[in-house]
Amino acid sequence: MEEIALYPGVTVWPALSSPLSADTFFIRQGETVWVFDVGNDPRRARALNEIPGEKRVVLSHFHADHMGALPLVEASEVYAGAFTCKKLKRATPVTAPLSFGDIQLFPLPSSHAKGCVALQYKDLLLLGDGAYAGQKGGRAAYNTGQLGALLQVLRRVSATTCCLSHRTPLMVGKDRVLSFLQGIYDRRDKNSSYLFV
Ligand SMILES: [Zn+2]
Numbered sequence: 001m002e003e004i005a006l007y008p009g010v011t012v013w014p015a016l017s018s019p020l021s022a023d024t025f026f027i028r029q030g031e032t033v034w035v036f037d038v039g040n041d042p043r044r045a046r047a048l049n050e051i052p053g054e055k056r057v058v059l060s061h062f063h064a065d066h067m068g069a070l071p072l073v074e075a076s077e078v079y080a081g082a083f084t085c086k087k088l089k090r091a092t093p094v095t096a097p098l099s100f101g102d103i104q105l106f107p108l109p110s111s112h113a114k115g116c117v118a119l120q121y122k123d124l125l126l127l128g129d130g131a132y133a134g135q136k137g138g139r140a141a142y143n144t145g146q147l148g149a150l151l152q153v154l155r156r157v158s159a160t161t162c163c164l165s166h167r168t169p170l171m172v173g174k175d176r177v178l179s180f181l182q183g184i185y186d187r188r189d190k191n192s193s194y195l196f197v
Pocket residue numbers: 061063112113129
């Protein structure tokens with residue numbers, strides 16, 4: 001599979017719709033290849049195993065389109081949110097920021113799924129689905145508290161460009177993500193914990 005250049009030092013295998021599979025991002029650090037989300041396609045797992053170098057996998061969250069192929073992937077280390085780690089036999093939980101040179105992993109407050117993790121590399125922030133809504137009673141919704149916390153985290157990080165999975169184009173300015181999310185947050189009502197979108 002051909003890696004597509006996305007950003008200096010970052011390549012990607014784009015998301016698929018069949019089987020539904022999130023984008024897989026690659027960042028190389030010497031002999032180490034950081035892989036952000038492995039997707040849900042066995043062919044993708046086989047291709048991943050053929051990439052030379054020590055693979056360190058980061059899972060943005062537990063949904064199958066982001067990590068379904070993991071059992072087939074040969075990785076030296078897997079990092080994931082605490083909730084995702086409960087579902088996996090062997091993974092390192094990201095419960096506080098972790099730094100590896102110019103890569104930082106940290107928990108991301110999210111309405112989309114429990115235990116989301118973001119990866120910052122230089123000016124780029126990989127969010128997976130973490131900035132998307134979740135489901136409440138069959139409707140798309142943000143949890144007000146999680147959304148407020150997410151806005152704080154996004155404002156605090158130094159990166160100015162975000163990658164939101166499954167999206168074209170993949171890269172979007174953090175300002176745009178912030179103004180979109182702030183617009184939803186501004187509609188909050190003290191009588192409800194959810195913001196339907
Ligand atoms: Zn998801």
